[in-house]
Amino acid sequence: MPLRDQVSTLMRDVAADVVMPRFRLLAPEEIDEKSPGEIVTIVDRESERRLHDGLAALGLGARIVGEEAAEADADLLEGVDRGLLWLIDPLDGTANFAEGRSPFGMMVALVEDGAPLAAWILDPLAGRLCHAERGKGATCDGQPVRARSATRRVPRAALGTHFLPPDRRERVHAAAANGLDVQPVPRCAAESYPRLVLGQDDVALFQRILPWDHAAGALFLTEAGGKATHWDGRPYRVGGTGQGMLAAATPDLWQAAADILLGAEAGLVDMEDISR
Incomplete structure (x- = not known):
């Protein structure tokens, strides 16, 4: 069985056995706060253990780094840009899941020397599985997909600014009002990236760049013809x-968003940085 199918099957099995049986059925003691404003559930931990063991059994000899393991031992992130590595986000959108609502997802990426090689993004609720391999394109439920410029007059943008200080957040949104139709963020990168490819959104902005949040999504988007930097x-x-990260369905949409969000008015980055 190809690696693509082995990982897909593993993720679907974990979703069926661990994730979905507890959706809207979590007990209070199965939800913890791992840091201020950040929660973790028994599903995150059990899902990660199952995915870790399943990926290890594939025998690639790659290191395996999961979100929850790295939370417990930050040293696991040392050298993530070197060698062959599996990255696991066992339950992206945990807050949504714990509140009994969608979206939430599961992401796995195979990375070599910091560059994503392959990506899997599963929506356990809908059963949608997005996949990409570097240089080989992107698929959704096994069918090739290409991101394309939407017909909307004003690009639709989901801006992940909730971790910014209030004054900076207001500045970014004020700049965005000059050319973007700002939409609520899904609070789930496993949903944000597919939305760009499938035409629901045109632009996504992220402040945090935790590796398990973006390795799979950035590869899926770029292999579908989009741009993420x-x-x-x-x-x-x-x-x-x-x-940070700025992602868009096409290079043209990325440039239009960059002109608005990465310029001096928004104040996210120094102009000298943008020119490099």
Whole structure:
């Protein structure tokens, strides 16, 4: 069985056995706060254990780094930009899941020397599975997909600014009002990236760049013809030093969004950084 199908089957099995049986059925003691404003559930932990063991059994000899393991031991993130690596986000959108609502998802990426090689993004509720391999394009439920410029007059943008200080957040949204139709964010990167490819959104902005949040999504988007970079325009790299992420369905939409969100008016980055 091809690696693509082995990982897909593993993720679907974990979703069926661990994730969906507890959707809207979590007990209070199965939800913890791992840091201020950040929760973790028994599903995150059990899902990660199952995915870890399943990926290890594939025998690629790759290191395996999961979100919850890295939360417990930050040293696991040392050297994530070197060698062959599996990245696991066992339950993206945990807050949504814990509140009994969608979206939430599961993401796995295979990375080599900081560059994503393959990506899997599963929506356990809908059963949708997005996949990409570097240089081989992107698929959704096994069918090739290409992101394309939407017919909307004003690009639809989901701006992940909730971690910014209030004054900076207001500044970004004020700048966005000059050319973007700002939509509520799904609070789930496993949903944000497919929305760009499938035409629901045109632009997505992220402040945080935790590797398990973006490795799979950035590869899926770029293999579908979209563009995802750090705020300074450098290509996304796992373990890199870039700040933030700007993603769009097409390079033209990325440039239009960059002109608005990465300029001096929005105040996200220094103009000298953008020019490099």
